[in-house]
Structure formats: C-alpha cells, structure tokens
Amino acid sequence: MADYQTILVEAKGAVTLVTLNRPDALNALNSTVLKELIDVFAAYDADDGQRCLVLTGSEKAFAAGADIKEMADQGFAQMYASNFFQGWEKVTATRKPWIAAVAGYALGGGCEVAMMADILIAADTAKFGQPEIKLGVTPGMGGSQRLTHAIGKAKAMEMCLTGRMMDAAEAERSGLVARVVPAADLVAEALKLAETIASMAPLAAIATKEQVNAAYEMTLAQGINFERRLFHGLFGSKDQKEGMSAFVAKRKAEWTGR
C-alpha cells in the first residue's frame, strides 16, 4: 500500500476502507488529499480482489470543505489556468461501487465529495451544508447540481443561498442519504453494507451503477434502452450462468467476475 500523508487505507477482505486523516484541519480537502484519493480510487478500480470501497472521516468531520487556507490567496488567472480541483472527475469515474460514511461536518467540498458516492450513509451526528456563499463564493465541486438532483430545488436553493446546515434526520427525510445509524456504529454499518455489495456478482455491480447513474443523464426512454442492453450484455458473462444455475441447484453462487 502506498505511503499516504492525508488518508489511511486498509483492505478489509474485499472491501477497501479509506479514512480521511487531516485531524488538525477537520479533513479539509487540499490538493494532496485529492492526489491521494485519485490514486487510491484508481488502485481500487484496478484490483479484482477489491469489490467495494468505504470513504469515511473522523467523528467530528467527514470533511469541513475544500482547504480555505490553500485557496484564499489564489486569483482568477491561477484558478482558471490550473483548472483548480480538476481531478475530482477521476474519483467519480470509478467504475466499481463506493460508499461515503459521514459523521460530523460534511460542508462545502466535503458535502460535494460525499454526494459523489454511490451510497451515502450518515451517523446521527452528521451535518451537511454548502456554506461557500459565506466565503464569497459558490459550490465548485458539483454541489449546486448534485444537491439539487438529490433533494430538489426548494431545499437545495435554500441551503446554497443561506449556507445553513442540514442534520442527519432531515438529510434522510430529504433523500440525501440512504440511511442514518448511531455514530458509534457508522464504520461497522458501512463495512457491513460494503461487504454485502462485495458479495454480489462484480460485473452486475458495475452495470447496476452505470444504469442508475444513467438516470441522471438520459431521457427515460434512452435510459430504459440502455438498461436493457446492459442486461442483455450480462448474458455473455460466466457469472450470469453461474448465478442462475446456482439458484436452480439451490447452492451459493461462486462469482469470478467474468
């Protein structure tokens, strides 16, 4: 495992656990965090033995945003020329499923990274927000778009225009998170969920992720056609034969990811 400065990485069976680890800055996302996450997500995608990934933070903060101290003195030309924060699209291009497990603050870029996950689960202590307007800027890593898709215009506009935080109960009610668990159980619950996903047919997991994400990009008719073609395609896999014959024979399927 590479030697990282801002994240901790552990393989737990077929699940990769990644913990943001900048406790002095409430896990603020600086360029090193981004570089290291790009690296670890690429390694996860390439490793046939790893079938789900959990990204988490600390009890106090998943991540309190992009690193304000790193950004504060930048000018437009620098931001634009460097296309500041380009690279997050590599994280969202991960083909295999991953989960964000959020306790404490998920603000600004922290909320935006959590929303990049395929499944978001929250501790009862979680607080989500897009407070960039209080800093004289706006969301810049997808927050205005993903939050609006997730919870609708009414609440997204209110949160982005006021910077108010949403607690875990409201986040669940609004459809931002799949589920809320007691803070003490967050990582264990996220790993349990990840192990369930890791136990499924790997190709079907990738195809499922592509199908659900297509709902954001395609019309209903295009999305249904895309879904059906992927479904047809899986009949070319060994795992489809294995899954269906195991069902008929009343035994557990043994997946090969082929």
Ligand code: CO8
């Ligand atoms: N960046 C850098 N340092 C931070 C950040 C941050 N986002 N958040 C907290 N820290 C640091 C603090 O400066 C402090 O450091 P120090 O001890 O050296 O003073 C340490 O973490 C602890 O923080 P606090 O003392 O403030 O802790 P509190 O418990 O009092 O408060 C809060 C916790 C409420 C979370 C508070 O820290 C806070 O408001 N943080 C900022 C939240 C925020 O505004 N986030 C949005 C950042 S902007 C952003 O994410 C834009 C994303 C898009 C960029 C795209 C570019 C293309």
